Amino acid sequence: MELILSAAPMASSTQDLTPHLHLANTFGAILIGVIIAAVLFGVTNIQAFIYFRTHSGTGITFYKLVVIWLWILDALHLVLIVHCIYFYLVINYGNVVALTEIVWSGKLQSVVAVSSIFVEHLLYLHRIWTVSKGRSRALPITVGIAIVLTSGPATAVIWCMYQFVHSISDLVRIQWALYMYLGTVAFVDIYIASSLCYLLATSRTGFSRTDLFITKLMNYVIDTGCLTSMCSMIAIITCAVMPKNYIFEAVEFLLLKLYVNSYLALLNVQYYVQPNADKSGFRHGVYHPKLHVNASQTRELRASRKSMFEHPDGEVMHITRPVQAVMPQRPMEVTMQMNSLPSV
Template identity: 40%
Template structure:
């Protein structure tokens, strides 16, 4: 029997940390519905569903800790048995991961139109969720936590699939966003910001998943891995909400003064005389040439309009092809 520090002490610390992240989830959810009332019903439904699942997961974790530490106080034999809340909470995290990874897979599809890459991400997400359900079923069958070492392959494969999906999403987004560079400072600055977002969100969840796999493989009879596992769902939810809530700031980064992404630039226009033109032979010819030049030569100041479209969607931004330029005398 492991010590309480390594079992329910670690689980309690994980519960506190996940409760803090849940507070961030509440704030981001509130900001989303306040700032984006015109988003599609599909996106709003996803945010609402994730909030429900995240809330349910936190409640199940709290019920599990309460059952072990309060209701079974001074009952050591009960600490070695899994409870229904401890088993079911795994599925909430798995479903959250499935929804978020499919959401970002949609973003990869929009940018790349690569059906194989998108299908691979979705397949890994379903493997993660399916093995999470299997872990729950086995938890009810095994009952005793001392038998959990039999499930090392389930946890390793499931969380490994989640980590692989997150890494593929991050790398794919970085690759296709890099290919979208146009050479214009504001657009490239936006793309750089999106690349940083993609790397950050993908690496955080994949690192936590990797830590869960390693700690469960090394110490399957304690709950150090569980403390990290309870954080994954919160990180998934907050990564999606951060992607949605950052759209206004990204639009401002592209066009701080204009809503439509059109930039005006005043450039001097120089008239180039033809090499075959001869000098006027008389004052009359000079006046004639001067009058003709006055009417035919464009003005000395030309306006160059560079237009670039950045389309806001429910999953982020799409960068249009390189800007076009038009000159108006």
């Protein structure tokens, strides 16, 4: 009887503290963010499978290693955020004091996310450098400078996370670092997307089907760039408007997943924008009729193919659909074989 009476005040005090935690928009928001992140990781697996399936006959290449590395980073980030929510909602179930602490996986996932986003930006810089081959290097150099400058806010976020954040409530103290980092990342995303669109728009060949392919690729670049930058801006807005809950943290969980899926989608752009092409990864023979053009047109065609359709890994895709060639006097329709567009 005495045991029951002594336990009653403890239960009453716990019930008094629990309503003030507002679990729905704190740890409930983090749980929803982890679930959505797990779904996006499933999309990452599908994208990686598509890339390896469509490039099964090329051996070990740079981009295959990139896909493997991005998958490892994405999987590691998911493991860390799952452990974070498991620590709060399962291991310390009913332990109100533990809910105010910040677990080690919560800090480490920030380091993995920031480092991975920096690697993603470097990969986009490599694509810009490849597409601008044979042109002025001023644009990729300025993009590279902008990406290097993001390392400053990224380092500040990591340093503040381990120096000043000892509990979840301390996240409010480093809001300035989060604003600076997320704002810089959003700006770089828009700059990268604009640079790629400019390079693609100035690389039109005069062939209708090729230009249509370039237009679709530009749409992919714009969509992916806007998606990641919008996620960064939403994180800034939610952190500024609702600093006492963890909705902004749940949005940050999704940022890395969107970066990985956006880059893999651009690597698989040939698979998505050419529904009539062969997607099995095997090469087939194509009949090539002779096309009689003058010397200037031949040089122009070769130059356009060299600048825009040269893949760094030497991979070739046979396009079997007819391409409308725009001629000065008499238009004619031919079937031609082109190198694949670099996965910008």
